[in-house]
Amino acid sequence: xxxxxxxxxxxxxxxxxxxxxxxxxxxxxxxxxxxxxxxxxxxxxxxxxxxxxxxxxxxxxxxxxxxxxxxxxxxxxxxxxxxxxxxxxxxxxxxxxxxxxxxxxxxxxxxxxxxxxxxxxxxxxxxxxxxxxxxxxxxxxxxxxxxxxxxxxxxxxxxxxxxxxxxxxxxxxxxxxxxxxxxxxxxxxxxxxxxxxxxxxxxxxxxxxxxxxxxxxxxxxxxxxxxxxxxxxxxxxxxxxxxxxxxxxxxxxxxxxxxxxxxxxxxxxxxxxxxxxxxxxxxxxxxxxxxxxxxxxxxxxxxxxxxxxxxxxxxxxxxxxx
Amino acid sequence: xxxxxxxxxxxxxxxxxxxxxxxxxxxxxxxxxxxxxxxxxxxxxxxxxxxxxxxxxxxxxxxxxxxxxxxxxxxxxxxxxxxxxxxxxxxxxxxxxx
Numbered sequence: 001x002x003x004x005x006x007x008x009x010x011x012x013x014x015x016x017x018x019x020x021x022x023x024x025x026x027x028x029x030x031x032x033x034x035x036x037x038x039x040x041x042x043x044x045x046x047x048x049x050x051x052x053x054x055x056x057x058x059x060x061x062x063x064x065x066x067x068x069x070x071x072x073x074x075x076x077x078x079x080x081x082x083x084x085x086x087x088x089x090x091x092x093x094x095x096x097x098x099x100x101x102x103x104x105x106x107x108x109x110x111x112x113x114x115x116x117x118x119x120x121x122x123x124x125x126x127x128x129x130x131x132x133x134x135x136x137x138x139x140x141x142x143x144x145x146x147x148x149x150x151x152x153x154x155x156x157x158x159x160x161x162x163x164x165x166x167x168x169x170x171x172x173x174x175x176x177x178x179x180x181x182x183x184x185x186x187x188x189x190x191x192x193x194x195x196x197x198x199x200x201x202x203x204x205x206x207x208x209x210x211x212x213x214x215x216x217x218x219x220x221x222x223x224x225x226x227x228x229x230x231x232x233x234x235x236x237x238x239x240x241x242x243x244x245x246x247x248x249x250x251x252x253x254x255x256x257x258x259x260x261x262x263x264x265x266x267x268x269x270x271x272x273x274x275x276x277x278x279x280x281x282x283x284x285x286x287x288x289x290x291x292x293x294x295x296x297x298x299x300x301x302x303x304x305x306x307x308x309x310x311x312x313x314x315x316x317x318x319x320x321x322x
Numbered sequence: 323x324x325x326x327x328x329x330x331x332x333x334x335x336x337x338x339x340x341x342x343x344x345x346x347x348x349x350x351x352x353x354x355x356x357x358x359x360x361x362x363x364x365x366x367x368x369x370x371x372x373x374x375x376x377x378x379x380x381x382x383x384x385x386x387x388x389x390x391x392x393x394x395x396x397x398x399x400x401x402x403x404x405x406x407x408x409x410x411x412x413x414x415x416x417x418x419x420x
Contacts, residue, residue, distance in 0.1 A: 076384075083387055090391040099397055103387050105374050111381030157382060164367040171360030175353040183357075183395075190392040198385060 001315050002214040002242070004125060006136045006148070009218035010228045014249040016043040017308065018218050018293070019137035025309040027065035029316045031132040035059075036124055037069045038117060038139045044069060047305065066131075070124075075116035080107045114147050121148070122205045132318055149239030151206030158199035165191055214244045216290065216314070219281065221251060221274040226281065233287065245290035246281060247312065253294050290314050358416065361403065368393070368400040375401070 007019040016039060023035035034056055037044040044067055045051050048059050054074065056066040083103050091099055106112065121136070128134050138148075169184045169192070176182035186192070215236055219229045229246065236243050254271045255264035281289055291312040296304050369376075371386040371393075380386075390397065407413055 083391065086391040091394045095394050095398060099390050099394065102372060102375055103390055106383040106387035109374060109379055109381065109383050112384045115384040154382070161367065161370060164363060164370065168360050168363035168367055171356055171363060175356035175360055177349055177353045191389050194389055194392065
């Protein structure tokens with residue numbers, strides 16, 4: 001298994017349970033493991049009955065397991081404050097208000113939240129030297145998974161902006177005929193430096209995700225979830241990301257043969273339908289079903305987590321990076 | 323006023339005129355053209371960075387906002403140019419002083 005493991009899927013399918021269980025399994029196998037939750041609901045805290053925040057903290061009672069919860073909202077405001085600080089040092093008071101408006105606007109665009117999240121992902125991946133395995137519990141917004149397939153797009157975009165900027169600076173330098181001071185200089189241009197840094201960051205993110213990350217999709221045995229998964233696999237495949245398999249969660253337990261009450265009949269019917277769905281999953285998808293997890297009576301915590309972890313047939317040991 | 327001085331004075335005047343003519347007919351239009359072109363490229367760059375200034379939402383403006391502290395002059399000039407740009411023809415025609 002690769003170093004970074006992502007669990008994605010529709011809201012409510014049980015990504016947190018599955019990713020916590022997998023992280024638990026890795027830690028028990030002796031790997032230094034970090035589980036990262038990006039879900040605004042932050043159910044990781046519920047699974048381990050412990051509060052986590054933006055910095056990795058050891059999970060009580062499990063050796064070798066740390067957990068953290070990313071908060072994109074906070075990241076957005078941090079980013080905003082950072083820009084405002086450099087505005088006040090760089091820009092004349094007359095222009096500050098004008099530019100401030102633009103900065104505020106940029107942090108309220110629909111994509112700001114995702115962009116911040118992406119930045120945090122990359123930070124966590126870059127600073128994960130002390131861990132053998134990092135497990136991501138991605139937020140249910142389809143945005144997160146889509147976002148992870150975007151580094152190439154963003155890299156190309158930064159590249160194009162860079163080319164434009166270089167072109168205009170070059171023209172300004174040429175226009176400075178006969179010892180005039182050019183309006184812009186290539187030498188030490190902060191805009192070019194900033195864009196280059198961004199481009200390299202995107203390039204690195206793309207490389208890490210393609211070379212060192214494996215993806216699993218959590219599915220419930222219902223029509224909606226299956227269709228959604230199909231789409232998600234499509235977009236991940238298009239981005240040449242490595243989708244390793246499907247984790248089927250929330251399967252209905254089968255009643256004993258001698259039970260024939262109303263409840264048992266219902267369960268039996270339900271199980272039959274789900275079998276059909278599982279068959280669909282096995283036949284239509286070219287990804288293996290790596291785990292079938294039956295619904296539990298209570299929230300998955302403590303001992304139940306151990307059980308679920310045992311039911312997952314996802315390999316743990318590190319594979320060498322190609 | 324010797325003849326030599328008169329010749330020198332005439333040459334000064336001629337030189338000034340020639341320099342003026344050269345500047346007005348050749349070098350100024352040349353760098354004006356290049357500078358205009360540079361401004362146009364810069365405008366395209368700025369519009370690609372900040373389309374939301376004109377009401378076009380952009381998913382990447384979160385990242386481009388990081389450039390704003392360094393784009394003060396550009397930003398001001400760009401907004402001014404964008405708002406009072408009548409048409410491309412007018413913009414490109416500015417170099418011909420009718």
